[in-house]
Amino acid sequence: MAGTNSERELLAEGPAIILVEPQLGENIGMVARAMANFGLAELRLVNPRDGWPSEKAQAAAAKADHVIEGTKVYETLDEAVSDLNFVFATTARQRDGFKHVRSPVTAASMLRERFNAAEKTGILFGRERWGLTNEEVALADEIVTFPVNPAFASLNIAQAVLLMSYEWMKSGMEDIAATPFQVVDQKPATKQQLFGFFNQIEEALDARNYFHPPTKVPKMIDNLRAVLSRPGFTEPEISVLRGVITSLDQFQRRWPKGKKPVDTGEGKADDGADG
Amino acid sequence: MAGTNSERELLAEGPAIILVEPQLGENIGMVARAMANFGLAELRLVNPRDGWPSEKAQAAAAKADHVIEGTKVYETLDEAVSDLNFVFATTARQRDGFKHVRSPVTAASMLRERFNAAEKTGILFGRERWGLTNEEVALADEIVTFPVNPAFASLNIAQAVLLMSYEWMKSGMEDIAATPFQVVDQKPATKQQLFGFFNQIEEALDARNYFHPPTKVPKMIDNLRAVLSRPGFTEPEISVLRGVITSLDQFQRRWPKGKKPVDTGEGKADDGADG
Numbered sequence: 067m068a069g070t071n072s073e074r075e076l077l078a079e080g081p082a083i084i085l086v087e088p089q090l091g092e093n094i095g096m097v098a099r100a101m102a103n104f105g106l107a108e109l110r111l112v113n114p115r116d117g118w119p120s121e122k123a124q125a126a127a128a129k130a131d132h133v134i135e136g137t138k139v140y141e142t143l144d145e146a147v148s149d150l151n152f153v154f155a156t157t158a159r160q161r162d163g164f165k166h167v168r169s170p171v172t173a174a175s176m177l178r179e180r181f182n183a184a185e186k187t188g189i190l191f192g193r194e195r196w197g198l199t200n201e202e203v204a205l206a207d208e209i210v211t212f213p214v215n216p217a218f219a220s221l222n223i224a225q226a227v228l229l230m231s232y233e234w235m236k237s238g239m240e241d242i243a244a245t246p247f248q249v250v251d252q253k254p255a256t257k258q259q260l261f262g263f264f265n266q267i268e269e270a271l272d273a274r275n276y277f278h279p280p281t282k283v284p285k286m287i288d289n290l291r292a293v294l295s296r297p298g299f300t301e302p303e304i305s306v307l308r309g310v311i312t313s314l315d316q317f318q319r320r321w322p323k324g325k326k327p328v329d330t331g332e333g334k335a336d337d338g339a340d341g
Numbered sequence: 342m343a344g345t346n347s348e349r350e351l352l353a354e355g356p357a358i359i360l361v362e363p364q365l366g367e368n369i370g371m372v373a374r375a376m377a378n379f380g381l382a383e384l385r386l387v388n389p390r391d392g393w394p395s396e397k398a399q400a401a402a403a404k405a406d407h408v409i410e411g412t413k414v415y416e417t418l419d420e421a422v423s424d425l426n427f428v429f430a431t432t433a434r435q436r437d438g439f440k441h442v443r444s445p446v447t448a449a450s451m452l453r454e455r456f457n458a459a460e461k462t463g464i465l466f467g468r469e470r471w472g473l474t475n476e477e478v479a480l481a482d483e484i485v486t487f488p489v490n491p492a493f494a495s496l497n498i499a500q501a502v503l504l505m506s507y508e509w510m511k512s513g514m515e516d517i518a519a520t521p522f523q524v525v526d527q528k529p530a531t532k533q534q535l536f537g538f539f540n541q542i543e544e545a546l547d548a549r550n551y552f553h554p555p556t557k558v559p560k561m562i563d564n565l566r567a568v569l570s571r572p573g574f575t576e577p578e579i580s581v582l583r584g585v586i587t588s589l590d591q592f593q594r595r596w597p598k599g600k601k602p603v604d605t606g607e608g609k610a611d612d613g614a615d616g
Contacts, residue, residue: 076492100500102493128495160522164578171511172518211520213510217351218377220403225375228500229507235488236446243447245486247435303439 077105078132080234081177082188083227084110084146084153086202089194091116095126095134096224097191102130104231105238109137110146110188143190143202151185152177155198155206156226158219162200166208173210174233189230191223254298263304263311264291270315352380353407355509356452357463358502359385359421359428361477364469366391370401370409371499372466377405379506380513384412385421385463418465418477426460427452430473430481431501433494437475441483448485449508464505466498529573538579538586539566545590 083101088094088111098109111118118139127134140146147153154173155165168176177187190206192198203209212221212229221229236242254260268277268287277283299307321327358376363369363386373384386393393414402409415421422428429448430440443451452462465481467473478484487496487504496504511517529535543552543562552558574582596602 074491077490099495103487103489103496103500105490128497130493130495164575166527167520167523169518169520211522212378212507213514213519213521214378215352215380215510216349216521218405220374220405221378222403225378225500225503228503232487232504232507235490239488243444244488245442245444246488246491247486248442252441300439 076132077235078107080106080108080181080187081154082108082110082150082186083231084112084143084188084190085114085223086112086143086190086198087115087193088223089115091120091122092126093194093222093224094120094137095123095128095130097227098123098127098130098133098137100224100228101231102127102133103228104235106231106234107133107136109133111137111139112143112146113141114139143205147188147190147205149186150188152180152187153190153206154188154208154210155190155203156210156212156230157192157197157203158211158214158221159197161203161209163204165203165206168208168210170210170212170229170233171236173208174230174237176208177234178237189227191226194223253300255301255304259301259304260295260299263299263308264294266308266315267294267311270311273315351407352510353382355381355383355456355462356429357383357385357425357461358506359387359418359463359465360389360498361387361418361465361473362390362468363498364390366395366397367401368469368497368499369395369412370398370403370405372502373398373402373405373408373412375499375503376506377402377408378503379510381506381509382408382411384408386412386414387418387421388416389414418480422463422465422480424461425463427455427462428465428481429463429483429485430465430478431485431487431505432467432472432478433486433489433496434472436478436484438479440478440481443483443485445485445487445504445508446512448483449505449512451483452509453512466501469498528575530576530579534576534579535570535574538574538583539569541583541590542569542586545586548590 083097083106085094085097088097094109094111094114101107101109114120116122118137119134124134138146154168154177173189177189180187189210190198190202192202210230212219212226214221268290271277277286297303358372358381360369360372363372369384369386369389376382376384389395391397393412394409399409413421429443429452448464452464455462464485465473465477467477485505487494487501489496543565546552552561572578
């Protein structure tokens with residue numbers, strides 16, 4: 067599922083992701099990968115424990131090279147946010163204070179609105195072990211927190227960045243039910259196509275005396291048509307099903323049920339229509 | 342940010358997560374951790390490469406013991422899904438065929454609806470390197486895919502499981518803007534409290550001849566009140582600000598601007614009100 071593709075649009079805009087004193091290069095790399103998946107590209111590190119650049123980060127980034135190469139390092143959080151107009155702090159713990167707390171969906175939509183107004187924004191993520199200090203949270207405008215299992219709240223920074231990046235991507239979609247690809251045609255077949263299928267199957271069954279006794283025929287037909295209508299088959303699906311009925315109706319078994327001969331390879335050219 | 346807490350509700354219900362031939366124990370552990378964060382608990386493995394149980398999975402699961410301990414292993418995908426009523430397959434690639442393709446939001450809401458109707462459901466995730474085969478996708482009812490960066494689509498299985506688990510959690514929330522905690526009171530102060538603050542600050546400024554020339558006084562007061570009204574300060578915030586004004590208004594500087602004496606430790610008991 068990996069890889070960049072130069073023919074497709076590379077999304078690379080939106081809020082800066084700011085990691086405060088990250089410890090493990092692997093986590094920084096996973097953060098870069100999470101960001102790239104959802105179109106973010108601006109990564110800032112405040113005082114990374116093991117320095118920068120980091121081979122472990124590069125390896126974990128799964129070719130998110132544009133994020134890794136553009137990463138900036140700062141000595142203090144003040145410097146890292148100095149050019150930004152609006153900053154969220156992520157935290158899993160309730161903090162004292164006056165800041166609004168937002169869900170990821172709300173936060174992403176606020177960030178998108180500010181992005182559209184040409185503001186520069188950022189999201190702060192704390193250290194692996196204990197997150198952000200109160201002083202660091204105080205530097206942000208508002209707080210974002212995740213709706214986790216009350217008895218099991220254990221998101222690491224790469225997971226938290228993934229979720230915010232994903233919500234950022236969704237906030238830019240006109241329709242969150244949209245998917246990047248879709249089968250060609252999910253329209254149910256026309257009624258004419260469906261009725262042709264009814265006729266075929268009912269004729270084949272009628273020829274076998276399926277419909278009896280006569281008093282129950284209308285009800286049997288109703289039931290059969292209900293079963294075949296309910297799925298809303300598309301035209302290609304009906305085409306598959308008509309082939310199945312044709313095979314069952316027109317051709318005889320080549321062996322008695324349960325007695326399939328061992329395949330010797332000789333039958334490969336058989337067209338199946340020799341019944 | 343880690344840890345279980347026995348006093349809080351442990352969510353542990355919803356669709357089964359089914360990993361087809363997972364290779365790395367670390368990934369299985371990260372999947373368990375992702376699930377636990379968002380209230381899922383039923384993990385099924387089809388033919389895991391390195392066997393089961395796995396110490397690496399246990400270590401990466403960050404105490405999601407209830408998921409790891411309940412994990413079931415199957416030899417084939419058929420067996421793994423045999424008791425389920427409805428199954429999604431996750432894939433990043435367009436497939437031929439007749440299946441609907443859903444976004445994570447739509448898929449989660451469909452799974453929630455079926456869960457509420459007491460159906461058993463599951464979500465299939467493919468191998469780390471190349472996902473699900475067409476035959477495996479064919480065993481599912483519908484497809485779910487993620488809205489990723491067109492030129493950088495590189496979600497690993499733990500990330501994909503995290504996103505689906507998160508959407509599952511959100512699908513059960515009445516209000517997706519809700520947060521698990523909130524500051525105590527975000528209500529703006531009453532107008533009486535705000536006007537008290539205006540009076541204090543305007544009196545202190547008037548005593549310093551801030552308001553001049555007289556022709557501009559009404560406009561100056563309008564502007565000042567507009568600046569102080571716009572943030573919608575809460576009562577505790579106004580209380581902080583009134584303390585600031587009181588300090589500035591009532592007490593004199595203890596040293597000239599820019600000439601703070603070196604702290605010898607002797608001033609520690611100073612109450613700051615000796616002006």
